[in-house]
Amino acid sequence: MIDRKALRTDASAMEEALKKRGEDVVAPDSTWKKSLTLDAQQRQLKSESEKLQAERNKVSKIIGLKKKNGEDASAELQSMAEVGKQTKLLDIKAKEAEVAFNLALLETPNIPHESVPDGQDESDNAEIRRWGSPRTDTVPAHWDIGEDLGILDFDAGVKLAGSRFSVLKGAGARMERALIQFMLDKHADVHGYEEVWVPVIANRKTMTGTGQLPKFEDDLYRLEGEDAFLIPTAEVPVTNLYQDMILDATQLPIKHCAHTSCFRREAGSAGRDTRGMIRQHQFDKVELVQLVHPDQALTALDDLLSHAAAILEALELPYRLVNLCAGDLGFSAEKTFDLEVWLPSQNTYREISSCSSFGQFQGRRAGIRFREEGGKPQAVATINGSGLAIGRTMVAILENYWQADGSVNIPLALQPYMAGLQKIQTKPTA
RNA sequence: GGAGAGAUGUCAGAGUGGCCGAAUGAGCACGCUUGGAAAGCGUGUGUACAGCAAUGUACCGAGGGUUCGAAUCCCUCUCUCUCCGCCA
Numbered sequence: 001m002i003d004r005k006a007l008r009t010d011a012s013a014m015e016e017a018l019k020k021r022g023e024d025v026v027a028p029d030s031t032w033k034k035s036l037t038l039d040a041q042q043r044q045l046k047s048e049s050e051k052l053q054a055e056r057n058k059v060s061k062i063i064g065l066k067k068k069n070g071e072d073a074s075a076e077l078q079s080m081a082e083v084g085k086q087t088k089l090l091d092i093k094a095k096e097a098e099v100a101f102n103l104a105l106l107e108t109p110n111i112p113h114e115s116v117p118d119g120q121d122e123s124d125n126a127e128i129r130r131w132g133s134p135r136t137d138t139v140p141a142h143w144d145i146g147e148d149l150g151i152l153d154f155d156a157g158v159k160l161a162g163s164r165f166s167v168l169k170g171a172g173a174r175m176e177r178a179l180i181q182f183m184l185d186k187h188a189d190v191h192g193y194e195e196v197w198v199p200v201i202a203n204r205k206t207m208t209g210t211g212q213l214p215k216f217e218d219d220l221y222r223l224e225g226e227d228a229f230l231i232p233t234a235e236v237p238v239t240n241l242y243q244d245m246i247l248d249a250t251q252l253p254i255k256h257c258a259h260t261s262c263f264r265r266e267a268g269s270a271g272r273d274t275r276g277m278i279r280q281h282q283f284d285k286v287e288l289v290q291l292v293h294p295d296q297a298l299t300a301l302d303d304l305l306s307h308a309a310a311i312l313e314a315l316e317l318p319y320r321l322v323n324l325c326a327g328d329l330g331f332s333a334e335k336t337f338d339l340e341v342w343l344p345s346q347n348t349y350r351e352i353s354s355c356s357s358f359g360q361f362q363g364r365r366a367g368i369r370f371r372e373e374g375g376k377p378q379a380v381a382t383i384n385g386s387g388l389a390i391g392r393t394m395v396a397i398l399e400n401y402w403q404a405d406g407s408v409n410i411p412l413a414l415q416p417y418m419a420g421l422q423k424i425q426t427k428p429t430a
Numbered sequence: 431g432g433a434g435a436g437a438u439g440u441c442a443g444a445g446u447g448g449c450c451g452a453a454u455g456a457g458c459a460c461g462c463u464u465g466g467a468a469a470g471c472g473u474g475u476g477u478a479c480a481g482c483a484a485u486g487u488a489c490c491g492a493g494g495g496u497u498c499g500a501a502u503c504c505c506u507c508u509c510u511c512u513c514c515g516c517c518a
Contacts, residue, residue: 047480050487057487060499064448073498080498246477377477 038101045094119325132318178417209366211332230263234287355385
């Protein structure tokens with residue numbers, strides 16, 4: 001969440017910044033305006049209540065003393081009974097204001113970093129650079145390539161679980177595993193991330209810590225009868241590993257990579273990418289997470305971005321780097337770079353990794369703090385990104401490595417992970 | 431799934447209604463001592479909110495209740511541990 005103190009000292013600047021991402025900061029009942037008034041209200045009520053409590057504590061002590069000495073304290077008792085009632089009333093009001101304030105603040109998105117370009121949506125994103133030379137010949141869609149090779153089975157996915165699920169077979173399943181292995185090795189051995197393995201179920205607090213809740217509950221799979229959810233990304237459990245901790249400044253930066261399955265209801269994307277493996281309810285992803293000193297956030301973002309890009313380059317997949325405009329920024333992000341891989345069948349670049357700096361937004365929510373020598377605890381900055389989405393990487397390989405005879409070559413870097421297999425071919429029909 | 435025990439500060443651990451934000455010990459920091467170290471001695475050592483500050487308020491797993499007053503009494507929940515059952 002955004003800094004509560006800054007809310008008071010810097011409100012107008014924040015308002016301007018939030019406006020850029022399309023947030024309503026004008027309407028009196030907007031989350032933003034509500035948080036401003038509730039903040040003032042809450043502090044007012046609390047301060048009144050605290051005054052009464054100080055009075056009560058003082059007199060209560062006197063009552064204790066008097067009783068001990070066998071003196072009469074009925075006058076004090078009576079007046080305190082009244083004070084007690086008033087305090088209780090004020091406390092209830094203050095609590096209400098605080099709960100409402102917290103909700104408003106938890107639903108307020110992050111402030112875009114000043115280096116984020118203006119713009120309303122995807123079309124205003126700024127392309128930074130391109131890598132590789134995209135093929136321009138006609139290539140079938142990955143679902144046709146995969147089904148023809150017998151490595152992708154969408155009907156089976158539908159039968160087992162429903163739409164937006166798929167089944168991988170043979171070399172397809174093997175490639176899924178190989179990609180996970182390949183990416184984790186690279187990040188753990190070369191890029192300096194400590195590998196972690198985490199639960200794919202997270203409770204409400206954890207989901208709130210990284211920003212998925214309270215606002216986006218509809219996008220999550222919730223477990224029946226429990227206040228727990230399937231994770232939409234490993235960012236959630238990995239970042240929250242440090243929830244409610246005060247770290248020592250010398251421990252930073254902390255860098256973790258993890259592979260998990262990810263689960264998304266795709267509630268708002270009915271009709272988009274319904275065919276194929278681009279948008280599934282369940283997919284594998286290797287995630288990169290860094291916890292850093294707030295001064296290092298943007299440097300770390302570049303660092304992490306280079307690690308994600310290194311995977312695409314190792315697999316020799318053409319991509320471009322895009323700087324998301326303010327209007328296209330995710331809820332918790334202060335700045336985001338997307339890596340988009342070339343998909344020849346669609347003749348376009350499609351997102352395969354999203355690398356963001358969250359500033360101290362998640363650190364504040366999740367209570368992840370650090371202390372510098374002799375200083376007060378302050379929230380860490382968090383950075384994360386996909387490194388990469390496995391399913392989309394496979395899609396990119398199928399299409400970019402497709403050969404006119406229907407076969408698909410295996411990227412050189414991946415061959416060792418596939419028992420030296422160089423090419424996926426149709427099984428000769430008997 | 432069944433039965434029992436427990437949750438206190440960095441850690442260990444005391445505390446059953448006021449003198450408790452919390453004994454004691456350990457750890458850590460600083461100082462004294464020492465040729466140096468150990469020991470010893472002394473001082474300090476949580477977080478959050480409000481305030482320029484003095485200070486005030488809250489926090490003893492979480493939430494609620496009783497009371498003038500709760501770490502302490504009552505209720506609900508969560509988690510941990512032990513035993514039994516089941517099990518990759």
